Each structure stands twice: as C-alpha cells, then as structure tokens.
Amino acid sequence: MIQFDHVNFSYTGEQPVLQDLSFHIREGEQVGLIGANGAGKSTLMKAVLGLVYPQQGRILADGIPVEPANLAQIRKSLGYVLQDSDQQMFMPTVLDDMIFGPVNYGLAKAEAVKKAEETLASLHIEHLKDRYNHRISGGEKRMAAIATILTMEPKVMLMDEPSSSLDPRNRRNLIRALKTIPVTKLIAAHDLDLILDTCTRVLLLSGGRIAADGPAEEILRDRKLLEDNGLELPLSIGGRSGQ
Amino acid sequence: MDQLAARSSMIHNMTPLSKLWIAVFYILVTVSFHKYDISGLFVMVLFPLLGYQLSYIPVLTCFHKLRVVMPLVCAVGLLNPFYDRQILLTVGTVGISAGVISMLTLMMKGVFCLMMSFLLVATTGITGICSALRQIRCPEVITTLLLLTYRYISLLLEEVSTMTTAYHLRAPGQKGIRMSAWGSFLGQLILRSMDRAQGLYESMMLRGFHGEFHSAAENKGPRAVSAAVSVICSICVLACRWYNIPALLNSLVMF
Numbered sequence: 255m256i257q258f259d260h261v262n263f264s265y266t267g268e269q270p271v272l273q274d275l276s277f278h279i280r281e282g283e284q285v286g287l288i289g290a291n292g293a294g295k296s297t298l299m300k301a302v303l304g305l306v307y308p309q310q311g312r313i314l315a316d317g318i319p320v321e322p323a324n325l326a327q328i329r330k331s332l333g334y335v336l337q338d339s340d341q342q343m344f345m346p347t348v349l350d351d352m353i354f355g356p357v358n359y360g361l362a363k364a365e366a367v368k369k370a371e372e373t374l375a376s377l378h379i380e381h382l383k384d385r386y387n388h389r390i391s392g393g394e395k396r397m398a399a400i401a402t403i404l405t406m407e408p409k410v411m412l413m414d415e416p417s418s419s420l421d422p423r424n425r426r427n428l429i430r431a432l433k434t435i436p437v438t439k440l441i442a443a444h445d446l447d448l449i450l451d452t453c454t455r456v457l458l459l460s461g462g463r464i465a466a467d468g469p470a471e472e473i474l475r476d477r478k479l480l481e482d483n484g485l486e487l488p489l490s491i492g493g494r495s496g497q
Numbered sequence: 498m499d500q501l502a503a504r505s506s507m508i509h510n511m512t513p514l515s516k517l518w519i520a521v522f523y524i525l526v527t528v529s530f531h532k533y534d535i536s537g538l539f540v541m542v543l544f545p546l547l548g549y550q551l552s553y554i555p556v557l558t559c560f561h562k563l564r565v566v567m568p569l570v571c572a573v574g575l576l577n578p579f580y581d582r583q584i585l586l587t588v589g590t591v592g593i594s595a596g597v598i599s600m601l602t603l604m605m606k607g608v609f610c611l612m613m614s615f616l617l618v619a620t621t622g623i624t625g626i627c628s629a630l631r632q633i634r635c636p637e638v639i640t641t642l643l644l645l646t647y648r649y650i651s652l653l654l655e656e657v658s659t660m661t662t663a664y665h666l667r668a669p670g671q672k673g674i675r676m677s678a679w680g681s682f683l684g685q686l687i688l689r690s691m692d693r694a695q696g697l698y699e700s701m702m703l704r705g706f707h708g709e710f711h712s713a714a715e716n717k718g719p720r721a722v723s724a725a726v727s728v729i730c731s732i733c734v735l736a737c738r739w740y741n742i743p744a745l746l747n748s749l750v751m752f
C-alpha cells in the first residue's frame with residue numbers, strides 16, 4: 255500500500271529530515287510510527303500525501319507514484335487525520351464536514367449524508383451529527399475528525415498523534431474505535447501505549463532513519479532500543495518503573 | 498452567523514439565489530434615491546424590517562453584530578452640512594440645510610443597506626451566497642476567495658485572542674498592548690495565522706477541495722415560491738422608488 259524506496263528529504267537543503275528511508279506497508283497492516291521529537295514522523299506522513307516531495311528516492315501510495323499529476327487519485331485513497339482537529343474541522347457543523355470529502359470526490363449529496371450517518375453510527379457518535387464544530391469538546395472533535403476521514407472510505411488511514419488532548423475515557427473510546435476500523439493504518443504517536451494497543455508493527459524513526467522495524471510487542475518491550483532513541487517503555491509494560 | 502443561517506423560517510427556506518437577487522436589487526434601488534429625497538427613502542426601511550420579522554431574527558442582533566461598522570457608515574456625509582448650507586425646509590422657525598438632509602439620507606442609505614446585507618448573510622450563510630454567485634456565473638476565483646476569507650478570519654481572530662490573553666497574563670495592570678510590542682506582536686500573529694491557514698488549506702486539499710463548499714442543509718421551500726416572492730419583492734421595491742409613498746399617503750389624507 256505504501257512503499258518508500260531510498261527516500262531523502264530536507265526542508266532547507268542542509269539538515270536532512272528523512273535519510274535513505276526504505277520500507278513497505280502491506281494492505282491491512284496496522285503500523286505505528288514512533289520516534290522522539292524531530293525524528294521525521296510528520297514529514298514522513300506529509301511525503302506520503304504529496305504535501306512535500308523528496309529530493310531523492312521514490313514513494314508509492316496504493317501502487318501509484320506520489321507525484322503532482324497523481325495527487326488527486328492518491329489522496330482519494332488516503333485519509334489523513336491531522337494532529338490539530340481544529341484544522342480538520344473547518345465547516346460549520348460535523349455533518350457538513352463529513353460530507354465535504356465525499357461530495358468533492360463526486361458522490362451525490364444525499365448519498366454522502368447517508369454514508370456520514372452510517373459512519374457516525376459505527377463510531378457511536380450519532381449525537382454529534384448536527385452539532386456545531388466550535389461547540390463540541392476536544393474529545394468529540396477528535397472522534398468527529400476521524401469520522402470525516404472514514405466517510406471518504408480510504409484504503410489507508412494516516413493519523414498524526416490521534417490521542418493528543420484526549421482525556422482517559424475518550425482515549426479508551428478512540429482505541430476501541432481504531433481497533434474496529436478495518437483499513438490499513440499508519441499511526442504516528444508519542445503515546446506508545448496506544449501504539450501497543452492498536453498496532454501490530456512498529457517503525458522506529460531516529461534522525462530521519464529507520465532505527466527499528468518489527469513487531470510492536472517486540473520493539474515496544476526493548477527498553478534499551480527505546481531509550482537509545484529518546485523514548486521510554488510504554489507505561490503498561492512498566493515504563494518509568496525503573497526511575 | 499452560521500447558527501443564524503441554520504435556523505428555519507420562510508426567509509431561510511427561500512433559495513439563496515432569490516435572496517441574493519432581492520438583497521442586491523434592494524441595495525441598488527436604495528442607493529439610487531436622490532440625496533434630498535429623505536421622505537421617499539424612509540419607506541425602504543420596511544423591507545429589511547419585514548425580513549427580520551419573517552426570519553425571526555431580532556433587528557437588535559443586526560445592530561449588535563454590526564456595532565463597529567455602523568458608526569463608520571454613519572460617519573459618511575458628516576461634512577455635508579458644512580459645504581451645502583442652502584436652506585431646504587423649515588420646521589417652525591428652524592431652517593434645515595440641504596447638507597443636513599443629504600447627510601441623513603446618506604446615513605439612512607448606509608444603515609438600510611447594511612441591514613439588508615446582514616439579513617442576507619444571516620438567513621443564507623456564506624456557503625449559500627457563494628453557491629448563488631456561482632449560479633449567476635460569478636468567477637470561481639471570487640467565490641473561493643470569499644469562502645476562504647470567511648474561514649480564515651475565524652483563525653485570525655482566534656490567534657489574536659490567544660496572543661492577547663498570553664500578553665495580558667504576563668503584563669498585569671497594563672492597558673492594551675505597549676507600543677514597543679506591537680511590531681513583534683503583529684509579526685507573530687501573521688506567522689502563526691499563516692501556519693494555521695496552511696494547515697487548514699492542506700486539510701481541505703487532502704479531501705479533494707476544488708473551490709466549492711457544500712452544506713448538508715437543504716432549502717426546504719419550493720423554487721417556484723422563492724421565485725414568486727423575489728418578483729413580488731422587486732415590484733414592491735420598484736414601486737417605492739417610483740412613487741413617494743409618504744407623500745401619496747399625505748395627499749390621500751389631505752384629499
């Protein structure tokens with residue numbers, strides 16, 4: 255679904271952000287993207303979506319090269335949940351926001367509304383349908399933001415810090431929802447417990463390179479590997495117990 | 498404004514194109530009144546007032562929301578009394594100059610047009626107005642600019658609010674923002690707003706945005722009714738322009 259071949263990227267031309275990055279995410283995989291601040295997680299996501307272009311290397315999304323000419327086709331099959339839900343929810347109501355993508359991609363408004371209602375029901379947030387975006391809580395907004403992307407029926411979901419600004423209950427709801435969404439997922443997060451709960455594979459980025467790529471259970475239990483790369487064990491595995 | 502536009506009433510249920518037509522026609526006719534035709538102009542206030550009544554939006558809401566703009570509109574023509582001193586009419590022994598009349602006319606025109614514009618936005622929403630503009634072949638670049646400006650303005654205001662709060666929390670007892678801080682304050686505001694606007698734009702692009710915003714809300718009223726209402730309104734507006742209704746009523750009473 256997503257393939258990076260020797261990708262190099264730098265914003266300024268001097269300090270590399272992604273260095274010789276190669277990996278392959280297959281259909282149906284749930285991949286966690288972890289790394290310390292500045293490791294290149296968000297840039298990697300942006301590169302998949304064609305928001306930035308690598309200076310070297312090649313990226314394939316759903317088998318299509320990420321190039322300006324293919325962006326419309328690629329973006330139709332990728333759903334990106336931004337870290338800041340306020341940037342994601344720009345229409346007046348939740349429903350307006352949910353039909354925004356499908357209608358833009360040619361679906362009739364009535365069908366888009368029906369699909370939005372089904373998505374809200376699947377996430378158990380039907381009550382948000384006609385609510386104003388500026389009147390809902392942070393947790394509700396996060397769930398609504400995920401719903402806006404799901405309505406587009408993407409083949410791959412990319413999520414940047416999905417649990418940020420969520421209280422424990424909403425975080426649990428989010429994890430429950432993520433487990434039920436049957437699409438390929440790439441989740442970038444500092445919340446390693448969330449990654450442990452929702453992902454089967456982990457890519458550990460450090461200084462724009464892949465420091466580790468393997469099963470989530472294995473990598474997230476490797477204290478030395480995590481600490482060498484500016485991270486800590488997930489709390490559920492015993493993080494901070496040694497401090 | 499979005500909340501006002503989402504309400505339901507006879508006016509809300511009309512098609513955006515009909516409402517746009519009525520508002521634009523009303524504004525054109527209102528500004529076409531002669532600068533001394535104050536009595537004829539008085540009648541024009543009835544249209545926005547009727548609109549506010551039928552849409553269940555209090556007129557005070559309009560004046561409250563436009564409290565910053567209204568004084569500016571009223572300031573237009575303030576110098577007229579100094580330049581146009583010819584006495585046009587006398588009330589008792591007090592002579593009223595043409596400048597005063599033209600100043601009042603200008604103020605009334607401005608206020609009436611603002612009331613009608615507010616009514617249009619409050620009952621249609623910016624998305625509806627832009628879809629109506631697109632129907633009359635308005636260039637997409639203009640409607641997109643309107644829509645994006647509307648979306649970005651809220652971001653700008655949010656940033657202003659956040660930065661002002663942050664400033665005041667670290668400058669207790671200080672009134673306003675110190676002159677020396679304005680440069681960096683405005684610079685930061687622009688940078689932060691640009692960052693947020695960029696994020697929002699990327700979010701729109703990733704969901705296939707190509708110049709149109711679609712609202713889930715549908716206009717419930719039939720198109721034929723909307724068209725009929727707009728024709729009747731246009732005829733009434735024109736009648737008020739051609740005939741001085743207060744003068745006609747006065748002559749009827751005198752007769």
